[in-house]
Amino acid sequence: MFVMTIDQRGSTGDRDRVPDFIAALARLGPTGFERSVGDEVQGVVPDAAHVVDIALFALRTGHWYVGIGVGTVELDAGASPREGAGTGFVAARKAVEQAKAAGSQVPLSVVPGTMGREARNRADKDGGAGMGTRECANAEAVLRLLGRIVQERTEAQWRVVDALHRHGAGRHGTQKQVAAELGITEQSVSRTVLRSGWQEEWAARPAAEMLLDFARLRVGGNPAGTGASGEGI
Template sequence: MFVLTIDQRGSRHGTDRVPELLDALAGTRVLRGFERTVGDEVQGVLDDPEVVVDTALRVLRDGGWSVGIGAGAVDEPLPASPREGAGPAFVLARDAVEAAKSRQRPVPVAVRGADEVAASDADAVLALLGAVAARRTDAGWAAVDAAREAEAGGQDVVARALGVSQQAVSQRLRTAMWAEEVAARPAAARLLTRAAG
């Protein structure tokens, strides 16, 4: 199991963005849906490591959030609300979100797991993916978003959607390191699975 604890950064000096985050995460496949736990914090319980990777990277893209991922067991039966959940994954998620808040972390994501080595590896891969995404230009993001929507359609579909040449799409996706992200996402998911023990 995976518990995601997401905390708003600098919330004491800004507006409460939790409602907007909850709206953005509403369609996520979860075991227990994301909800506000305390203050400016959101928590959800997931069982699919690929969805965990996607969710963490989506939240990091929006900016202003620290993402903690706890990979491990949860006490069962799982209650209806994540706020009432217990077990190692919840404790690990708390440790992870506190680590993600560290100013020494350029990317505010951290993983803690039952298997510490795998969790450390997953942490490193997710931080690297987050760093790659953070350096994307608006044009790079537009190409990545169009490529996601087109999926099997190919670069000609993306080029038409963006109103640019296929060569421009290719250059934007290369600069955005989209192929590298696509290749690394499954590795991060496998590491999360190992981290859960």
């Protein structure tokens, strides 16, 4: 299971962006994100693909630190994330703090939750690394590369990229439809696709999802879509 803790950057000199951010996350798909404290939001996300969607959306704006915790979640169906417990929540807290310390790097971190004696014994066999540490680091690296792509896009590039996404990525004739919608040439759309890294982003997203799922399996968190009691989140 994945827990995401996302904190607003530079909140002391900026407006409160949390309400608009939560509303925008709801448009991405079903979420249970809530304000946790101050200008921070938290949610439990069962699906790795949705974690990638949320992380890249947050990084796109440049206003958020993104922490992803991988571990167990103890939360009744329909309950607030503030009522949750488990290693995933602890890991998400550590992850967002690491994201804040990322300096000039993309402000995102993925951290595994610890699982007690069994995990420590297995970690000893892995040469001292905590369970899932390597797998989380690999997922973090790919997500940061994707984050760099989305952060460096211009507004003009986002107009084209968003239109492509609305029309359905990869469909025949999509670029022609987007050109007509935006009132630009098909050649302009093609150049923008090349410069924006749009194709590279969508080719790499499945790799990020796979690595997150691998980290979840390695750490031993709840299976996707279940809570501590096996009920859907």
